[in-house]
Amino acid sequence: MKIIERVDKLRDFVAPLRKQGKSIGLVPTMGALHAGHLSLVERARRENDIVVVSVFLNPTQFNNPDDLKTYPRTAEADAALLEQAGADVAFMPTVGEMYPEPDKRVFELGPVMEVMEGKMRPGHFNGVCQVVSKLFEMSQATRAYFGEKDFQQIAVIRAMVEQMQTPIEIVTCPVVREDDGLARSSRNVRLTPETRRAAPAIFGTLKASLEFAKHHTLRQTHDWVVATINAWPEMEVEYFDIVDGRTLQSLANWDDSDYVVGCITVYCGDVREIDNITYFRC
Numbered sequence: 001m002k003i004i005e006r007v008d009k010l011r012d013f014v015a016p017l018r019k020q021g022k023s024i025g026l027v028p029t030m031g032a033l034h035a036g037h038l039s040l041v042e043r044a045r046r047e048n049d050i051v052v053v054s055v056f057l058n059p060t061q062f063n064n065p066d067d068l069k070t071y072p073r074t075a076e077a078d079a080a081l082l083e084q085a086g087a088d089v090a091f092m093p094t095v096g097e098m099y100p101e102p103d104k105r106v107f108e109l110g111p112v113m114e115v116m117e118g119k120m121r122p123g124h125f126n127g128v129c130q131v132v133s134k135l136f137e138m139s140q141a142t143r144a145y146f147g148e149k150d151f152q153q154i155a156v157i158r159a160m161v162e163q164m165q166t167p168i169e170i171v172t173c174p175v176v177r178e179d180d181g182l183a184r185s186s187r188n189v190r191l192t193p194e195t196r197r198a199a200p201a202i203f204g205t206l207k208a209s210l211e212f213a214k215h216h217t218l219r220q221t222h223d224w225v226v227a228t229i230n231a232w233p234e235m236e237v238e239y240f241d242i243v244d245g246r247t248l249q250s251l252a253n254w255d256d257s258d259y260v261v262g263c264i265t266v267y268c269g270d271v272r273e274i275d276n277i278t279y280f281r282c
């Protein structure tokens with residue numbers, strides 16, 4: 001596996017491959033790799049001639065400086081995991097390499113960008129679009145792989161690709177979970193023993209709400225999920241929105257959409273966990 005730190009070197013590596021008609025699978029990450037990322041790399045490996053994994057902690061998508069400061073950094077371990085997983089390139093640029101000049105682009109992608117994470121983390125998705133659009137262009141990828149834990153991020157990236165007419169296929173992969181149901185996340189290492197014990201109740205409650213929803217209104221289901229999780233002293237729901245899975249707009253009734261997803265963010269102590277569940281998709 002090659003470790004590439006410079007943008008011009010990445011371009012030199014991919015240009016002849018694209019000329020030869022080889023497919024390139026890109027897995028964008030911010031490092032602190034875990035089984036969720038590796039499932040994306042494995043899928044990219046199966047579907048492409050060449051696999052490029054970017055490991056770049058993108059400062060422009062952090063609206064909270066403390067979150068950036070405390071985000072785990074494990075570059076050496078990441079490179080070893082990627083080598084084992086069969087990546088061809090680990091692209092590990094510095095901030096100066098990715099942003100030789102401040103990126104002033106403003107992405108206007110409409111309502112998918114404004115709700116939920118967009119409301120709670122102003123500027124977050126603009127930063128995601130800045131870095132992801134650069135990575136798409138630099139890697140000349142045929143396909144890019146994203147995990148469904150970040151449900152809204154996928155909708156935003158699809159909207160960006162459509163608006164920019166980027167010739168790339170967006171591939172999404174299921175959430176990878178611990179045995180107790182907690183979604184794998186780089187931030188999980190920051191949980192204390194107490195919040196780690198509580199956190200599986202997030203997905204436990206979402207799963208139980210599938211049954212609850214069969215006999216209750218959307219509003220009752222919403223309120224039950226929030227109250228059940230908030231009953232844990234270690235946790236506090238920031239938002240739980242039951243939305244249309246394509247537009248991400250809030251729904252009032254179950255039959256207002258044929259694709260219904262619940263998206264949740266919960267503070268476990270000072271660690272922000274996100275997760276989601278599909279109620280149905282016709």
Ligand code: PAF
Pocket residue numbers: 028029030056058061128131132150153
């Ligand atoms: O999902 C992430 O880890 C990041 O938002 C991404 C897509 C790598 C962009 O920095």
